[in-house]
Amino acid sequence: MGDSTENSCPNLIRSNQSNHRVELIQPAVNGTLNVLRSCIKVPSIKRVVLTSSIAAVFSNRNAKSSDVVIDESWYSDPTFCKEIETLAEEAARKFAEQYGIDLVVMNPGLVIGPCLQPTLNVSFTIFLDFITKGECSCSIEGGCVLVDIRDVADAHVLAFENASAEGRYCLVAKTMTFFETSNILRDLYPSLDLVKRLGDNQPTLKCFQVSKEKAKSLGINFIPMDQSFKDTVEVLKEKTCLFDDHMMSSTLC
Template identity: 45%
Template sequence: MSGEGKVVCVTGASGFIASWLVKLLLRRDYTVHATVRSLKDPNKVAHLLALDGAKERLHLFEADLLEENSFDPVINGCEGVFHTASPVSFSPSATKAELMDPAVKGTLNVLGSCVRMPSVKRVVVTSSTASIFAKRNPLTPTDVVDETWFSDKEFAEEAKQWYVLSKILAEEEAWKYAGENGIDMVLLHPCVVIGPILQPTLNFSTNVILDLIKEEKEFIYGMNCYVDVRDVANAHIQAFEVPSASGRYLLIGETIHYSQVLKVASQLYPSLPISDKYKGDLPLVPIFKVSQKKAKSLGIDFTSFAVTLKDTIESLKEKNLLSF
């Protein structure tokens, strides 16, 4: 499907997923209204302006998630709105308000602008697996995680997991508001997103891989779910273009142990300085299962983990964040 003649909006456009989304939308001939926090910051705008088609069809705007109506001029005339802007932090020093307000109020502000603009046909919101499987009890190998799962709000509050809580509440409020105001909305729930970086600064999820390789965290026995940033960006476009798309979509390409990640990395790049202690057979935590059925119904074909990891490492090397 071509986006020729269609105008869409991407919020938080300088972010990792959003930069790829803008790139793929421009490639499909869409005209893109993209919001950034500051038009004067080259870290936010230079890589976007350098994209193919940007000169002709990319329009950048400043907008503040916490300022009511600030998205009205951006969304005016747009058929589709991709709301990706939301803070990510697992830092113990991040306060509840720092994460909660932009996530919850920001989402409602964007949706408010969508209601006021009759041109908007569908809104696609970037959520996270944080609002799917944060539970009090650890997941077991017999569990099959799918779109019917919801995180435990009380547990997130007790554990002071403010990022998780911000995602749970933002989703709750979004569904309530969309229902009351007749918004056609789709939510996407990616896990740890990795892959090549377009923006100049390192983002949280790619840093997970960097820390792992540089052995800056004691990750040995854990596991994580990963998905390719290009698959996530593509899923956003499919969620807008496929008429039958609705509800929530879980985006998980691979669930894999940290030691396995390092094994794949050292097979791809034998010269990587990976500690020997990761190379033996370790007692591994049993892996839970994930349903990809609904994502595949959108036409998403998940990139293999080895390809994603290779492209992530290449990108880190190119940006001089990793040398070997």
């Protein structure tokens, strides 16, 4: 990104999420730092909002039982997993401290809800795999951390508008087990009966939680998951053959 991009914008959102892990660690870190280097050349930029990931928060060896509440004070261990998200955010934070940049970091979970792009991104592909295969590649300790794209967008705007915004913000509307997720989907769309394919022991499984306190202090009122699920499935219906007879018989039975 050239310096001229930042010149006309008093605030800047930088997204560092990447689909590839090990192959893009250094480019992800360097790309984030290059944007910040450009920012310090433009006095009119007052704040930078970095889109990181909840993966930079919880990926470590700490126990994550059902009585654990994860918050912004948690940091992932890059030697454990999730190197890209963790190292890019860490590099940005150290650079911001060194050069006096007002940096606010957003750490969203798996982003679902309505989408504008014509094709499915990684989040939607993960959600589709859950519906059609009963699998979730982003599962943590038996569940998924979820947030609606509209809440993520609102959080970024509020971080610009609220002068007191600072530090990191975990953006997770809810942490849900596969059983809880499939129950909501089954109620909304009875043909998507996932419960029997996820195991009889699922009702007893409990997940850790992610604190919403700081996000709510920013002004976020998280959209209920049943609404997010419905809007996500409607997107998948439009962009895939999710409810075609062939797909239903071959993947959901």
